[in-house]
Amino acid sequence: METQLSNADADSLQRLLNLSLGAKENTAKIVNGSRSANSTNPQYQPLDIEFVEKILNYKFKDKSLLLQAFTDATFDENCVSYERLEFLGDTVLNMVITKYLYNRYGDCSPGLLTNLRAVNVDTEKLARVAVKHNLHRCLRHKKPLLEDQILEFTKAMETYPLHSRGLLKVPKSLADIVESTIGALYTDCDSFETVWKVVMPLLEPIISLDKLENHPMTELHEMCQKKNLKLRFDDSTWEVDKRVLVFIEDKLVGRGHHLAKKDSAKNCAAKDALDNFSYFFTKI
Amino acid sequence: METQLSNADADSLQRLLNLSLGAKENTAKIVNGSRSANSTNPQYQPLDIEFVEKILNYKFKDKSLLLQAFTDATFDENCVSYERLEFLGDTVLNMVITKYLYNRYGDCSPGLLTNLRAVNVDTEKLARVAVKHNLHRCLRHKKPLLEDQILEFTKAMETYPLHSRGLLKVPKSLADIVESTIGALYTDCDSFETVWKVVMPLLEPIISLDKLENHPMTELHEMCQKKNLKLRFDDSTWEVDKRVLVFIEDKLVGRGHHLAKKDSAKNCAAKDALDNFSYFFTKI
Structure with missing residues (x-):
């Protein structure tokens, strides 16, 4: 046995x-x-x-x-x-x-x-x-x-x-x-x-390295760069409310929330922005 | 050669x-x-x-x-x-x-x-x-x-x-x-x-382990415990001014400053409190 x-x-x-x-x-x-x-x-x-x-x-x-x-x-x-x-x-x-x-x-x-x-x-x-x-x-x-x-x-x-x-x-x-x-x-x-x-x-x-690059933050950055859109993350209040906001061309397109890690909140916000993108920018 | x-x-x-x-x-x-x-x-x-x-x-x-x-x-x-x-x-x-x-x-x-x-x-x-x-x-x-x-x-x-x-x-x-x-x-x-x-x-x-325990934070904690004194660290404003304060029996006894790490600011504050201790508590 x-x-x-x-x-x-x-x-x-x-x-x-x-x-x-x-x-x-x-x-x-x-x-x-x-x-x-x-x-x-x-x-x-x-x-x-x-x-x-x-x-x-x-x-x-x-x-x-x-x-x-x-x-x-x-x-x-x-x-x-x-x-x-x-x-x-x-x-x-x-x-x-x-x-x-x-x-x-x-x-x-x-x-x-x-x-x-x-x-x-x-x-x-x-x-x-x-x-x-x-x-x-x-x-x-x-x-x-x-x-x-x-x-x-x-x-x-x-x-x-x-x-x-x-x-x-x-x-x-x-x-x-x-x-x-x-x-x-x-x-x-x-x-x-x-x-x-x-x-x-x-x-x-x-x-692997190619998979690493394919994550929400990178994808959002690349997409905005390609379409020539101004992307801005606002994490100034994360210490207070644990939220990060994403603005594209000054429109609030995504929000992320994470209690422990600001980077994770940013990732969530980027993912949210990618999901919402077509709603805000239908013609692009 | x-x-x-x-x-x-x-x-x-x-x-x-x-x-x-x-x-x-x-x-x-x-x-x-x-x-x-x-x-x-x-x-x-x-x-x-x-x-x-x-x-x-x-x-x-x-x-x-x-x-x-x-x-x-x-x-x-x-x-x-x-x-x-x-x-x-x-x-x-x-x-x-x-x-x-x-x-x-x-x-x-x-x-x-x-x-x-x-x-x-x-x-x-x-x-x-x-x-x-x-x-x-x-x-x-x-x-x-x-x-x-x-x-x-x-x-x-x-x-x-x-x-x-x-x-x-x-x-x-x-x-x-x-x-x-x-x-x-x-x-x-x-x-x-x-x-x-x-x-x-x-x-x-x-x-070694015995040397590890002999650092400012531990020393201060042990000393206050031995003398039955109330010890309090205030790091609530570190995000703003990069300072940590130490209070013993509600007297401000030490300050620490570190730009990058809150723990280092705390260590500095503990060391400062140990150095200042006899000035504040002459009779103890």
């Missing part, structure tokens, strides 16, 4: 399980990778190690790392949560994608490389990775609203096949478990080559 | 030199690592490759990488500047220091690890590395004010032996060349182990 453990693995897993579940009777079920028959809600299910290993196409030497990677701090008072692995995994992911982009785009400026990296490893992109590959089903948590938020995000994703650029509400835990999984993987294999081999297929489609 | 080049190395270096200096006659001087006798100002001197290799205790296979690492975009219109190597080196540095801290502090929370990493790789820390190890003497640039700024920073460093936490004005180019050197090093050796072996001695003293 694929998920069978060595004695050492089983010992370390047992210790973690005792901590994180507070109930020895759950151990056999989890080690065997079976799911609870009494619940369809993933938050109450034990971790199916074999399921995760199949997604990753990688067998862990230390299975307890995986358990840690999928355990949110809310799951149990004494659990070992994914936070430290997430911290490590975030840096490992940054490293492997930086190397990839640096080599792939030999002439690209550091500014563009930074944007390109950001859009391939940001919260939304990683949350998409979690959902697309069903990793979200393994997250062990007790956050009361999270399952609904995940469902909402999963539906909304369909509207933006590649990336919404801050237009969607993203449950951060989804991105966290992708990072913690990468942290667990790196700890287990200690090889950036292996990490990249496992992670690259998960990140696909990796957003 | 230590800096002798292979034919392939010399070819690639020659191409870079032609681009970056626009004068073939400088080539021999630079490849031999000698300095210009007519100038004491580092910005006009060619790169002394042997000098840098001695600092790093590492011999480059591809010497042209080092030339790139120390060339600012202002140096020559057509030069290949350090910006791309800096982008790569920043991530490599983050990776090696993350791994080191993650393993050294097995029980440390991700929040503390993040702060600990930041203070060991931020602009000030890296600028200190450049000055301490004389890497700043190799920077090739034509920024009119930079040499004076470096001199000012070098003098001011003495006031804060370890780290000022945003109290000093730091010439960013100094940090840039440490990152670009790490980028060059990683490109040359393709080994994180080698990078860490070279970089760790440069970063020493690496700021």
Whole structure:
């Protein structure tokens, strides 16, 4: 059986399980990778190690790392949560994608490389990775609203096949478990080559330079330039009302709203302006 | 001779030199690592490759990488500047220091690890590395004010032996060349182990957890808690005047000012409050 453990693995897993579940009777079920028959809600299910290993196409030497990677701090008072692995995994992911982009785009400026990296490893992109590959089903948590938020995000994703650029509400835990999984993987294999081999297929489609340029801000700028129209963003009141306005030829054509990031509010405003454009400028 | 080049190395270096200096006659001087006798100002001197290799205790296979690492975009219109190597080196540095801290502090929370990493790789820390190890003497640039700024920073460093936490004005180019050197090093050796072996001695003293906790904000918080005094930071007008105020028992005890970062303004205010404390609270 694929998920069978060595004695050492089983010992370390047992210790973690005792901590994180507070109930020895759950151990056999989890080690065997079976799911609870009494619940369809993933938050109450034990971790199916074999399921995760199949997604990753990688067998862990230390299975307890995986358990840690999928355990949110809310799951149990004494659990070992994914936070430290997430911290490590975030840096490992940054490293492997930086190397990839640096080599792939030999002439690209550091500014563009930074944007390109950001859009391939940001919260939304990683949350998409979690959902697309069903990793979200393994997250062990007790956050009361999270399952609904995940469902909402999963539906909304369909509207933006590649990336919404801050237009969607993203449950951060989804991105966290992708990072913690990468942290667990790196700890287990200690090889950036292996990490990249496992992670690259998960990140696909990796957003390339030509796709990067095709986002609302760029599209709006290009369109206005082509049609020789004066474009102006007004973000002067964002600190107060979290809104950004877009004016084309001094007509208010778009509004964007974002509580945390001015750039996201700008992106929303640009998208709104693109959607409204034909209404305001029918003859152009 | 230590800096002798292979034919392939010399070819690639020659191409870079032609681009970056626009004068073939400088080539021999630079490849031999000698300095210009007519100038004491580092910005006009060619790169002394042997000098840098001695600092790093590492011999480059591809010497042209080092030339790139120390060339600012202002140096020559057509030069290949350090910006791309800096982008790569920043991530490599983050990776090696993350791994080191993650393993050294097995029980440390991700929040503390993040702060600990930041203070060991931020602009000030890296600028200190450049000055301490004389890497700043190799920077090739034509920024009119930079040499004076470096001199000012070098003098001011003495006031804060370890780290000022945003109290000093730091010439960013100094940090840039440490990152670009790490980028060059990683490109040359393709080994994180080698990078860490070279970089760790440069970063020493690496700021440890106990040193991290001894900074103005923490010190002020701890002191007020011990003496049972009400402490309040007022950063409500930072967006307007870039100032943060500190009140202890509703007395204005400290002010901090920083144009770019609210946290640095807060640190300055905390330091000011600590300095002024005995004046306001003589009997405590």
